[in-house]
Amino acid sequence: MSRAQNQSREIAIAVVGLSGCGKSTFISEDAKAHEASGVEALFASSGTFPPTPFRYTRHFDRAVIPCDFPMVIYELDIAKALHENLPPISGVVVCYDAANKASFSPVEEFLRRIQPLKLSAMAVALKTDLDAVVDPQESSNLLKNYDVGLAQVDHLGETGRDRIKKVFNWLTVSILPGPHADLRNPASPDARHSPITWEARASASASSTTPTISSSTISTQTMSQDQGNSSGHSPTSTLPSPLPPIVISPMRARRSGQFATLEELLDKLLFLAVSGDDPTFISHFLLTYRRFASPRSILLAMQKRMRQLDNSTGDPIFASYAQMRICHLLETWIQAYPQDFAVPGAPGALHALVRSIFRKTYLLHYGSDFLPFLSHLPNITDTDAAWALKSEIPVDESEDPYSISDGEEETLVVETESPSTSRSLVARSNDNIPSAASVRERKSSLPLSAKIFIPVNSSHSQGDAQEISPKDFLNKLRSNAQILATFDCSAIAEEITRVETKLFMDIEPRHWLQYTLMPGRKDPELDSISRFNAISNHLADWVVSLILCHDKPRSRARQIERFVDIAHELRALNNYSALRAFVAGINNSTFQGDETMEIFKNKTPDHYKNLLSWDVLLQHRGAHQAYRMALKNTKGACIPALEVHMSDLIRAHEGNPNVNPDDPAKIHWGKFNMFGRLIQTTTHCQIQCQTNPDYCLPPQDRILKVIFNEYVMSEEMQTSRMAPLPDSDLVEEPFRSTLPRTMSREHSTSSQKGATILRRILQR
DSSP: OOHHHHHTSOEEEEEEEOTTSSHHHHHHHHHHHTTOSOGGGGGSOOOSSSOOOEEEEEOOOTTTOSSOEEEEEEEEEHHHHTTSOOOSOSEEEEEEETTOHHHHTTHHHHHHHHGGGTOEEEEEEEOTTSOOOSOHHHHHHHHHTTTOEEEEOOSSSHHHHHHHHHHHHHHHHHHSSSGGGGSSSTTSHHHHHOTTSOGGGHHHHHHHTOOOOOHHHHHHHHHHTTTTOOOOOOOOSSOOSOOOOOOOOHHHHHHTTOEEEHHHHHHHHHHHHHHOSOHHHHHHHHHHGGGTSOHHHHHHHHHHHHHHHHTOOSOHHHHHHHHHHHHHHHHHHHHHOGGGGGSTTHHHHHHHHHHHHHTSGGGHHHHHHHHHHHHHGGGOOOTTTTTSOOOOOOSSGGGSTTSSBTTBOOOOOOOOOOHHHHHHHHTTTTTTOOOTGGGSOOOSSSOHHHHTTSOTTOSSOTTHHHHSOHHHHHHHHHHHHHHHTTSOHHHHHHHHHHHHHHHHHTOOHHHHHHHHHSOSOOOTTTOHHHHHHHHHHHHHHHHHHHHHTOSSHHHHHHHHHHHHHHHHHHHHTTBHHHHHHHHHHHHHTOOTTOHHHHHHHHHOHHHHHHHHHHHHHHOOHHHHHHHHHHHHTOOSOOBOOHHHHHHHHHHHHHHSOSEETTEEEEEEHHHHHHHHHHHHHHHHHHHHHHHOGGGOOOOOHHHHHHHSSSOOOOHHHHHHTSSOOOTTOOOOOSSOOOSOOOOSTTOOHHHHHHHHHHHHHHTO
16 A cells, blocks of 8 residues: 555544643653644644544654654543543543542543444543642553553653554554454454464563464464365465464463353354344354354254243244244354255254244244255255364254254145246255366466466467477567557456456355365365466466566566556456455566666656555555555455455464363364454455446456466566567577576565465465
8 A cells, every 4th residue: 555545544543631730741742743733733732623633744654654644633621521522533532630639530431432333442541740640550450340451650750651653553553454443442352462463472471371373383384284285376465474372371261252052152142133123243143154063053052942932931922923034043153054955964953943933823934935945955965064163963863952842743735936046045055066167177377267268269279388399489578468458458457357356256155165174285176266366376386487588678667567557457456355466476586786677767666666655555564554444445346355355264263272271171262263253354355246237347358368368477487588688689598597486576585485375375
């Protein structure tokens, strides 16, 4: 993200306290440190609420936050803030005078009022250099009830000003997007000491609070899962050293109820199904429960709750309503994951539950909707068995107390639906069943999944690229580059986006769990995420190939200029995945001191600045903070950079156990809830693609043939072509022993090792 884009986002903070507590001086000290003008206005009394905000730009330490942000500060009297609506803010600093007990009295009431808002909040004790009458220990104990940390500040020296700086730094970090956003207070001490928050503080946090797995351990684990992986490039612009796993601290887990037994989770599921208070919990539970529970256990819990409601002594109307809501939950479950009911033990439990539904006249409309699904249940295949918990069922299901309804053996008349209905009901569950053609032996570098986009009348056949000589191979690449130059850059970007949109929309929520939880390399012909990765890798290699096929640095610079133009159109289309592949390809085709990059930089400085801005957007610093912020603010259709989201899921899985190590009966719901939130990000992007016409793009076969073909350099050939031939040397020598290949600018040997490890992670 460019600096201009970062500065367009303001950070709004309210500094609240009793009049005379020192909050104006607290704000002015930080504003003066950042050369703000008009500080005198802070000390001018205003009768309006909220008062006119004070604005200035904070210059952050790049190790903390890699950009500057405009600050909007509202100085509020706490007495008025208790009874008036707060201005639009994202964080609160509650100030009180340590030498005046009256200034601390309204603090608890104010915190109680803002607690439902889940704002980032901190408390600051001012004038601590005077005789304190507010005991810091007592105030800390009270603030802990609201997950609010306390900072003690005086204004007499550098120590006080340094603490003020730290307060604003931490509050701003907690406001920015990150995994800590689900906390009751994102600025709580738990968030500060947990390595989940920001990668830059992982090492410091690990030493003080939560032990984490080292990067080297992750590297070993990941590499061991990917033995025999073929070489290939991951489309990343700046490949970092391995990121630490996302770990939920034990203290935070205990406080926020991250561990729970299966009975507790099922009780919450059925309660929320009736109340409708937290639909997110329901969606996350249905998405992830197969890892720690069986479908049968949930169906039996539903039937048990239905029986309890039958015997309820309360309002019968409410009991009937609750049963209808449970039926609605079952309907939602069937529509989202029909394959779950093909798990052994689930069909019998489902039939028993539907029988009990049919016995109630007010539920007949639900029961009639379930009958067509029951008729097609034998045709459905469980596509999640590979990563799901292996369920154990009774040998004789009739012995189960919930296998029939109240001991009555009833027969359901199941009507046969039309063939079209049958196909619609089982379409999702059969999506991943491979055909005979999909498992045939691969003989080419281009994935078979990409070949479905190539027209039948393509000018070359499979295997041509492997049969020609190196000289003819380079000539073919140059020919493709010339053909590419005849197309408009926007048309090229649209065709790439059309292809990637089709592959992106093929990814279903549980495909992420299969990709994350199943070790080893995935087959692109069977795994939708690996299929998308293969196309991204192909794009990056294609960019490198069309640059390195030229001998002269000037020709290569011209080709880079062309690719930057296409990347600009990809950015306009919000195709972050292809943009990442193009930037990676450009970076991987050059090296430090490369004459090609110098020519490109001097000839087209604006293009070079764009390339650098995309490097910043896609870099890993701050846990991909710039990219996450850009994605969050993207309107309309978009294709995310899937490598970032794969890395998040893998780190979350490797950093957290499935159950409580001290009590295996308790499931680590915090981990699975995190899975749900991470997957929800990409699902939201898919919804944007479906609901916006931005990606309704017509196919362009001529462009398709130029991009998705067999003529892509191998990694060895790319390395040999890295150093350009002198301008006077016109002899075509594709394989030469020259300078060893290095990564793009500003890369070291250690980062190269990290790049290799991360590439293996992305090709799992």
